[in-house]
Amino acid sequence: MGMTTSRVALLGPGKMGAPMGHQLIAAGHQLTVWARREASAAALTAEGAVFEATPRIIGQTCDVIIDMLQDLTQLAPLLDGPDGLLAGIETPTVLVVSSTVAPGDVRELARRVAVATEDLLQVVDAPVSGGEAGAKAGTLSIMVGGDDEPAAKAIEVLKACGTPVHCGPLGAGEVVKACNQMIVGVTMAALAEAALLAEGAGVDVALMYSMLAKGWGGSAVLNAKHAKVEQRDYSNTGAAKFMVKDLKIALGEAAASSRTLPISSKALQIYQGLTEAGLGDDDLAVVHKYLEQITAE
Secondary structure: OOOOOOEEEEEOOOOOHHHHHHHHHHOOOEEEEEOOOHHHHHHHHOOOOEEOOOHHHHHHHOOEEEEOOOOHHHHHHHHOOOOOHHHHOOOOEEEEEOOOOOHHHHHHHHHHHHHHOOOOEEEEEOOEEOHHHHHHHOOEEEEEEOOHHHHHHHHHHHHHHEEEEEEEOOOHHHHHHHHHHHHHHHHHHHHHHHHHHHHHOOOOHHHHHHHHHHOOOOOHHHHHHHHHHHHOOOOOOOEOOHHHHHHHHHHHHHHHOOOOOHHHHHHHHHHHHHHHOOOOOOEHHHHHHHHHHHHOO
16 A cells, blocks of 8 residues: 655754655655755755745645754744744644654643644654664654554654654653663763773774674664774764753653663763763764773873
8 A cells, every 4th residue: 555645844954854855755745844044955845845934834734744953942933923833723733843852842842732723733753763874765763652643644754764653652752762862872982982992902993893793792883883983083974962962851751750870871971071072063973082082081
């Protein structure tokens, strides 16, 4: 059975959003794009997407609206006012929050927009994992949270971008994403320390990593980042500073259920340290450089 096509809006055609937009167009969806600068949407409009600068019109004309902005503070200015998104909602519409944010913040957003639109705008959280490469290949892991009906509508659209899975009620997708980011951050730091240990002992780092990949030390993080550590190439494919936000979300959610996460707490200190040292705009693999610096002091 073929995929049902919808009128879809994409807010934020950045490193992740733009390739997701290409996948949505390829799947036959009618795509409308909002960006701060029209030039940011040029590659998508060249493929048939429509650029729309007025959020109200997006609300009036789209069935599913995917928010790929960095966080909810960037979404907030688009919602209110006579030309805001909420003013345009006249029929049942789904707002898909695909940025990585705190689960409680998504729930609060859902309450607010439900009141403002008399329940016409329903929120689903659907953060993604797989990086820019996964977005380009259409192989993202997409963690969906929300009520059954709006979640199903979101999943039908998000299938174009990867594998969406309904994880539970609103906020559940963000909880799973927080777990994912904990593992990514801690694993990257452990891989960096392993490189320092190997280097200090005179063992070739590339050889060491190749052996890890064959055993229980193997991981998607190792596969994606080993070459960056080996070559000391910290050019950005995903800024390290964002791990600070992600780990804070995880720790905040844990605190809400009276739990502590000691390993993630230590990882947060490390990523905060490298950000304060001016390395936060480099790739996540720059934790290798940072740990090398602080352990040599």
